[in-house]
Amino acid sequence: MSDIALAVSGLGRAFGEMWAVRGLDLEVQRGEIFGLVGPDGAGKTTTMRMLTGILAASEGQATVAGFSIHDDAEAIKARISYMSQRFGLYGDLTVEENLRFYADLYEVPRRDREPLEEKLLGFSNLTPFRKRQARNLSGGMKQKLGLACALIHKPEILFLDEPTNGVDPVSRRDFWRILYAMLKKGVTIFVSTAYLDEAERCSRVGLMHRGRLIRCDTPQKLKEGLPGQLLELETGQPRDAREALAAQLGSSRVSLFGGMLHLYTEDAAEAEQIRAILQQAGIAVLAEKIITPTLEDVFIHWVTRDDAEAAA
Amino acid sequence: MWERIYRMLVKEFIQVLRDPRMKALIFVMPVIQLIMFGYAVTTDVDHIKTAVCDLDKSPQSRALIERFTASGYFTVVDSTDRPERLGELLDRGQATIGIQINHGFAEDLKSGRQAAIQTIVDGTDSNTGTVAMDYAQRITQEFSRARVGPGELDQLAPPQTEPIELRSRAWFNPDLKSRYFNVPGVIAVVVLLISLLLTAMAIVREREIGTMEQLMVTPIRSFELILGKTLPFVLISFIDVLVVTAIGISWFNVPIHGSLALLLFGAGLYLMSTIGIGLFISTISQTQQQALMSSFFFYLPAVLLSGFMFPISNMPEPAQWLTYLNPLRYFLVIIRDIFLKGSGWDILWPQFAALAVLGTALLTMSSLRFKKRMA
Ligand SMILES: Nc1ncnc2c1ncn2[C@@H]1O[C@H](COP(=O)(O)OP(=O)(O)OP(=O)(O)O)[C@@H](O)[C@H]1O
Ligand SMILES: [Mg+2]
DSSP states (O other), rough: OOSSEEEEEEEEEEEETTEEEEEEEEETTTEEEEEEEEEETTTHHHHHHHTTTSOOOOOEEEEEEEEEETTHHHHHHHHEEEOOOOSSSSSTTBBHHHHHHHHHHTTOHHHHHHHHHHHHHHTTTOGTTSBBBGGSSHHHHHHHHHHHHHTOOSEEEEEEESTTTTTHHHHHHHHHHHHHHHHHTTEEEEOOOHHHHHHHOOOEEEEEETEEEEEEOOOOHHTTSSSSSEEEEEEOOHHHHHHHHHHHGGGEEEETTTEEEEEEEESSSHHHHHHHHHHHOOOEEEEEEOOOOHHHHHHHHHHHHHHHHHOO | OHHHHHHHHHHHHHHHHOHHHHOOOOOOOOOHHHIIIIIIIIOOOOOOEEEEEEOOOOOHHHHHHHHHHHSSSSEEEEEESOOOHHHHHHHTTTTEEEEEEEHHHHHHHTTTTOOOOOEEEBBHHHHHHHHHHHHHHHHHHHHHHHOOOTTOOGGOOOOOEOSSOOOSOOOOOOOHHHHHHHHHHHHHHHHHHHHHHHHHHHHHHHHTTTHHHHTTSSOHHHHHHHHHHHHHHHHHHHHHHHHHHHHHHHHOOOOOSSHHHHHHHHHHHOOOOOOHHHHHHHHOOOOHHEEEEEHHHHHHHHHHHTSSOOOGGGGOOOHHHHHTTTTHHHHHHHHHIIIIIHHHHHHHHHHHHHHHHHHHHHHHHHHHHHSOOOO
């Protein structure tokens, strides 16, 4: 067993004229938790479907758990689990019936089944709802059931497509607790998410935009790699200040975080320019400091820049 | 392998039994269709309300009326001396047919002239009207045959009829027990609809609600998936064959002269074709709506070009050629012959062979098209 869970090179998929994913190069180590973030339509789901062997790639290569997605898709399927973005279980089957159904499809040995079932139900706090039809579960419980079904056969790699979308914070915490437990057991996790606080928890994050992976690194390095600095300004009139700055620099550069202004500056000259703008507007700067950017800042920066390049 | 197929089967049955609409489709629809064809479309008529106006009052005229009532098809509800009264009774719906025997009926018979009787039929219900006329005609013919003996048949003219608002029909089934012919046909048609629709819809439904994506990523093999999604409907279709046959025999008294085992064997071959077509439809449809449309796009011509309602020999030649590709055509012959004539393997083997060839071809083609991948 090699240390590489996923090796992707030049992977692409076109729908008609449109490339949903193109030129994807990526390597994920075993035991890693890799996060894929990107705006709607970036190509995250398409990538997952190609890697799980249910959507044919138009170009490029990928091996998953050591098997080619072109020639050995079925071998891949025996070693992975995938939770699709849309709830993919049977609403008219109960929690228990869904679990059993997947246990049978993965040919989980009979004697392992019951303890495993109990453990997964307990893990996800679904034991009291085992006789309930899946469609009557709350959004968060549905997702936890999806995860339980995905874990019934001890996969080597777990693919999760926006698993916590629309899930309340408590259930989200439950969910991540289970993911970390899996990680400890050596399972590789490939997860797409719309929540950047979740991306922070990943060992590495890939930023996808318009079908391409535009950045890929650890959260720490991504933040450090942001050119220029993030300036936090405290002013008496934050709203007016934001308007004045947005008018001059463009609205994507300025954001408000609880009364504080976050400004992205490329160099010292630009920081000077900002002070000048505020002075002209008659707004006094009470405090100023350089802060470490969040992943959200990184995300917004690269996506706007990619858009600007595409428009040019 | 069997574990997976079995689990798919169990899952499918749980889902069907939990869905009231599916249950209705599977268990109620066939019975309703059978009753529709068994009763409503039946061309059998008896106890026709009859009004008589006998102006001749001769032994001969009374003998003729006696023939009408003795047949069981006519029940005299009124006798009158006024011919206008017949019209009134029909207008009010108190009688369906009026029989008028004019003065001189016995004289005419005796002297060898054409003797005429007049019947007026309420044609509002054109089916009953036509059948009543037909019966009346037969009875008078038999009466004349009995009185004058063979060779002098035309002595008694067929009854003159004056149908009121009698609309003519394109087809007419003079068979006194049309039910015997219809019920086996209904079984064939119901099984076609059920198996076709359920197979096509069940697969496309999973695609539409997103469970198919989840299924495709499991190590289930294509053929296991296909078997798991079709075997439940083969079983359900067999149950429907048995239910509808049982009702046909017990309720409609349709006799079954041949072997039930042979019939079930034929149904099995027939289901290979219908399920094959359902599977094919599922490979070309993305939504349940598309699947429904495609199913009917196949179903209607298949029923029309099968001999279910219109004899194949009456069809234009190109249509006749098309019927050879229609599995329903062969199964109709099998089921009707087994029911009505008690035919066996020695006579029906060409139909069995045709179904086996069609079914194998359709199933193979659809299975090859069926991919464990997204479009
Ligand atoms: N089956 C398909 N046919 C045609 N176009 C498709 C198909 N699937 C995806 N696309 C297109 O490919 C692009 C990428 O879609 P994808 O679903 O991979 O994005 P995503 O990053 O998962 O977005 P979201 O966050 O909304 O789930 C989109 O523009 C989408 O419209
Ligand atoms: Mg998506």
